Amino acid sequence: MFVWPTFKRVVLFPAIEAVGLKSPIWLREVADFHGFASEIIVTDFWATFPPWYVAIPFFALIGFAAVYFLGSKGFCTYGCPYGGIFGVVDKVSPGRIVVNDNCHSCGHCTAVCTSNVRVHEEIRDFGMVMDPGCMKCMDCVSACPNDALSFAFTTPAKFRKPRDGEARKRQKKIKSNAKRFDLTWPEEIVLAVVFVAMFLAYRGMFNLVPMLMSAGMAGIGTYLVWKGWSLLTKPNVRVQSLVLKSKGRIRAAGVFSIPFVLLVAGSAIWSGSIASLRFSARMAHERIDVPISVVLRPEYEPTPETARLADRGMNRYAASERYGWELNAEQNREIAFLSLVSGEREVAERFLERIMQEGKPSEELVRQYLSLITARGANEQEQFDAISTSYEKQPELAGLLPEIAMRQIRLSGGSTEPADDFWDRVIADQPGNARILLQAAEYDLATGQTDRAIERLPDLDGPLDLDTGIVGVRVLLKMGRREDAVALLEGLSAEKESRRVAVARVLSSLWLAVGESDPAQAVLEAVVSHDPASAGAHESLGQFWISRGDSKLAADSFEEAVELAWQDPWTLLSLGESITIAGFQARNAQIRDIGLGALARAAELRPDSALILRDLGMARLSSGQLEQGFQNLERAATIAPHNAAIQQDYQNARRRSGPN
Numbered sequence: 001m002f003v004w005p006t007f008k009r010v011v012l013f014p015a016i017e018a019v020g021l022k023s024p025i026w027l028r029e030v031a032d033f034h035g036f037a038s039e040i041i042v043t044d045f046w047a048t049f050p051p052w053y054v055a056i057p058f059f060a061l062i063g064f065a066a067v068y069f070l071g072s073k074g075f076c077t078y079g080c081p082y083g084g085i086f087g088v089v090d091k092v093s094p095g096r097i098v099v100n101d102n103c104h105s106c107g108h109c110t111a112v113c114t115s116n117v118r119v120h121e122e123i124r125d126f127g128m129v130m131d132p133g134c135m136k137c138m139d140c141v142s143a144c145p146n147d148a149l150s151f152a153f154t155t156p157a158k159f160r161k162p163r164d165g166e167a168r169k170r171q172k173k174i175k176s177n178a179k180r181f182d183l184t185w186p187e188e189i190v191l192a193v194v195f196v197a198m199f200l201a202y203r204g205m206f207n208l209v210p211m212l213m214s215a216g217m218a219g220i221g222t223y224l225v226w227k228g229w230s231l232l233t234k235p236n237v238r239v240q241s242l243v244l245k246s247k248g249r250i251r252a253a254g255v256f257s258i259p260f261v262l263l264v265a266g267s268a269i270w271s272g273s274i275a276s277l278r279f280s281a282r283m284a285h286e287r288i289d290v291p292i293s294v295v296l297r298p299e300y301e302p303t304p305e306t307a308r309l310a311d312r313g314m315n316r317y318a319a320s321e322r323y324g325w326e327l328n329a330e331q332n333r334e335i336a337f338l339s340l341v342s343g344e345r346e347v348a349e350r351f352l353e354r355i356m357q358e359g360k361p362s363e364e365l366v367r368q369y370l371s372l373i374t375a376r377g378a379n380e381q382e383q384f385d386a387i388s389t390s391y392e393k394q395p396e397l398a399g400l401l402p403e404i405a406m407r408q409i410r411l412s413g414g415s416t417e418p419a420d421d422f423w424d425r426v427i428a429d430q431p432g433n434a435r436i437l438l439q440a441a442e443y444d445l446a447t448g449q450t451d452r453a454i455e456r457l458p459d460l461d462g463p464l465d466l467d468t469g470i471v472g473v474r475v476l477l478k479m480g481r482r483e484d485a486v487a488l489l490e491g492l493s494a495e496k497e498s499r500r501v502a503v504a505r506v507l508s509s510l511w512l513a514v515g516e517s518d519p520a521q522a523v524l525e526a527v528v529s530h531d532p533a534s535a536g537a538h539e540s541l542g543q544f545w546i547s548r549g550d551s552k553l554a555a556d557s558f559e560e561a562v563e564l565a566w567q568d569p570w571t572l573l574s575l576g577e578s579i580t581i582a583g584f585q586a587r588n589a590q591i592r593d594i595g596l597g598a599l600a601r602a603a604e605l606r607p608d609s610a611l612i613l614r615d616l617g618m619a620r621l622s623s624g625q626l627e628q629g630f631q632n633l634e635r636a637a638t639i640a641p642h643n644a645a646i647q648q649d650y651q652n653a654r655r656r657s658g659p660n
Contacts, residue, residue, distance in 0.1 A: 005030040017533075025286040026279075054208050062216045068240065069223050072114035077133060079215035090132040091158045095151065097140060099123035103148035109140035121174075123149070125167035130157045183226075195222040201272030207328045221264050228261035274324030277316045278331065284313035285334045288341055291570055294611065295340045296371050299649070301610035301640035302341050310341040329359030345376060356390055363399045366390045380411055398435050399467065401426060405443055416447050427456070434458040435468040438475050445478045453479070460488060466497045473510050486514055493523050501527055501536040508544060517548060535565040539575055543582060551588045558582075558591060562598045572602035573612055580619050592623060603632070610640035614649060621653060629653065 009030050016023050023029075050058065066075040076083045097119070109119035117131040119140050129140075141149045162168040183191065198218035202209055209217070227244065230237045231254055237245040244254035287309050294300055302310065317335045321327050327335065332351045339348035352369045355361050361369070370383055378386075384407045391400050405419040412418050423440045430436055437458040444453035453475070460472050469492045476485035489510055497503050504527040511520035524544050527537040542557030558579045565571040576599035583592025599616040606612050617632030630653050637650035 025283060050208070050210060054210070054213070058210070058213045058216075061213060061220070065220055066216050069220050071116060073135065075216050075219065076135065077115070078219040079212070081212075081215075087132040090134070092156045094153045094156055095136065096154050096157070097123075097129040097134065097136070097149055098152045098154055099127055099148050100150070101148075102146040103144075104146055106145065108143045108145060109149060112139045112143040114139065119149075121170075125162050125171055126157075126160050127163060128154060128157075128160065130160065132157070187226075191222050191226055194225055195219065197272065198222060198268045201268045201275055204275065205271045206325045221268055224261050224264050228258065228265070231258070270324075274320045277320035277324075281313040281316035281320065281331075281338075282334065284309045284316070285338060288313075288338075289568075289570060290341065291574075292337060292340075292368060294570060294573070295337070296368065296375070297611065298375065298645040299611050299614050299643065301643050301646065302343065303606065303608040305608075307342055310338045313338040314342065314344075314347075329355050329361075332359065333365065340372075345372060349373060349376070356386065356393075360394055361390060361397075363397050366397065366400060380407065383407065384411055395430070398433065398439065401436065401439050402443060419443070419447075434460075434464060435471060438468060438471040442471060442475050442478070445475065450479075460484070464488075466492060466495060466503060470506055470510070477510075477513055482514055485510075486516065489514065489519070493519060498523060499527055499530045501534060501540055504537070505540050505543075508540070512547065520544060533564055535561040535568075535571055535575060538564065539578060542579070546582050546586050546591075551586055551591060554582070554586070555588075555590050555594060558594045562594060562601070565598070566601065567605070569602040569605040569609070569612060572598045572605070573615060576602060576619070577615060580622075584622070596620065596623060608639060610636040610643065610646055613639070614646050617653065618649060621656065626656070 008027070012027075013023060013029070049055070062075050062079075066079065067073075070078055103123060105120055105124060107120045109123070110117070110121075113119055114137070115131075115133045115135050117129060117134050119129055122128070122130045136151065138151065141151065162171050195218050198221045199214050202217045202221075203211060203214035205214070227237060227239060231245055231250060235245065235248045237243075237254065239257075242253050243251050244257055245251060288306055290300075290302075290306060314335055317327060317331060317338070332355050336348040336351035336355075339345070339351065349369070349372050352365070352372065355365065356369060366387060370387060373386060374383060384404070387400055387407065388404050391397050391404060401423075405422055408419045408422055409416055423443060426436055427433075427440060437456050441453040441456045444450065444456065457475065457479075460476075464472060469488055473485045473488050473492070476482075476488065489507065492498065493507055493511075498507055504523050507523045508520040511517070511523065521544060524537070524541045527534070528541055531537055538557045538561035542554045542561065545551075545554035545557060558575075561575055562572065562579070565575055576595045576597075578595070579598060580592055580595030583589070583595055596616075596619055599612070599619055602612045603609070603616050613632045613636035617629045617636060620626075620629030620632060623629075633646075633650045633653045636646050640646045
């Protein structure tokens with residue numbers, strides 16, 4: 001839970017990148033580490049706790065069923081991740097239960113141990129408890145009638161030897177006696193595989209079972225599978241005091257246990273099958289490398305391979321929901337994307353609408369949904385209803401507020417009164433929210449209500465998150481408070497978040513808005529320095545040099561960006577479009593040709609992509625390369641005969657180039 005994500009972020013992913021490999025698609029990225037927080041009290045303490053209908057079965061399973069089937073502290077021994085860590089670390093831990101000369105070998109210590117440790121034997125032969133299963137609960141210390149046991153720091157178990165020759169003989173005999181254990185090594189390995197399979201099968205079952213609960217379920221399930229197999233292969237089988245089979249004869253309890261074992265095994269097989277279908281669907285989704293921004297374009301047409309992957313993912317998600325349980329919000333988002341890739345926009349809209357109604361959509365997802373319904377002809381009222389409903393269900397999506405207000409103005413025929421009332425209600429609901437107050441002030445400035453904007457302006461001296469700070473800089477600039485805007489910008493530019501390309505672009509544009517080119521350059525150069533392999537960072541720096549009129553440095557940055565993205569067709573498509581436009585705007589043939597080269601390389605990597613061929617053709621036509629541009633558009637039209645946007649561009653090109 002803690003070590004593995006950090007290991008992935010700090011060691012594994014950097015090592016994979018260092019040797020020039022791509023990480024496996026099933027190995028998901030982990031979120032960036034944003035530093036430690038100093039808060040002692042949190043306001044959303046219950047946010048990550050499961051609902052009662054999960055908590056009660058969890059408690060019953062871990063607190064009672066695991067104890068009955070696996071013994072005292074059974075979950076700690078077999079299911080808890082901490083138990084596994086302690087088992088390894090305990091071998092080198094200096095903190096031990098030790099014995100003095102008062103011991104009479106009465107065995108009270110072993111009798112009261114709830115961790116199944118043979119305390120009296122270990123203190124006799126080693127002078128301390130060696131078993132890594134010891135929880136240091138001190139029960140044995142309390143139970144000793146002679147005060148012979150205590151906790152102390154001494155030699156770790158890894159380096160402790162038996163006390164004398166007799167102790168060595170006893171320990172050697174114990175180790176050679178395989179009958180001390182219930183399972184042989186082959187059986188241990190088989191049941192370990194069963195445990196892992198059950199853990200993976202149960203985790204996320206019904207979109208409810210959390211990790212620790214699935215570990216408990218897998219532990220109990222593995223135990224029951226073992227007992228079920230033992231009923232077929234062994235003469236005597238019991239579960240605690242319950243005799244299932246004796247001298248080769250299955251008792252009544254054993255007969256009744258068989259359907260119970262089959263039910264547990266069947267539930268794992270069923271849940272595992274659904275999980276496998278969803279894993280396969282997610283792998284199909286991950287193999288599609290087309291960004292959502294491209295998929296939403298009207299000119300997009302999937303390649304045969306992309307369409308095949310999308311259909312596979314959609315079918316397996318659909319089958320998993322038909323025979324299992326409903327998809328969660330993330331899976332709904334993925335099947336919506338797969339539907340878009342396949343060209344089934346109505347299906348995508350249905351799944352995105354489900355997220356809007358039942359899930360917790362991000363601001364980006366809401367805007368993608370708006371783009372989708374707008375493309376199919378949704379009117380202004382439908383669009384407004386979609387975005388306002390999303391905010392009502394999830395008030396933390398404060399970034400949607402300006403768009404809601406402006407749509408209200410359009411719906412009311414230009415009157416600002418509904419939007420004014422809207423802002424008043426929102427502020428009344430969240431009176432201390434700095435971002436909302438700043439957005440309301442920005443709205444007031446845009447509608448000519450400067451006095452009210454000044455009244456609403458919050459205190460900007462305290463700590464602000466990045467999004468709020470950016471709005472604050474814009475508001476201060478519109479109010480003419482340049483010095484305050486610069487001071488706020490300096491703080492934002494120093495944050496770790498400023499190293500992200502999208503954030504650096506915004507900050508750089510704000511620095512230019514206050515007339516400071518050096519900090520604007522520094523922000524972008526910091527991103528390039530932090531992530532020199534980022535094509536987007538170099539492209540952003542190139543755009544900055546274009547704005548400063550330095551075509552030579554701009555060309556160098558653009559060439560570096562294209563080189564870094566040389567094997568990524570969709571990044572090349574984005575770079576080619578932006579660099580070509582920059583070349584036209586700067587009237588610089590060299591920069592324009594760099595953009596055309598990026599588009600040509602993208603078409604070389606994806607010769608079956610109608611969209612890439614279309615963009616390359618349009619760029620070549622604009623550059624005067626009429627014959628090549630027409631050929632690219634003709635090829636795109638052939639690949640996508642039913643795509644209205646591409647066919648329209650092709651017909652326009654025919655009229656322009658004049659071939660018969």
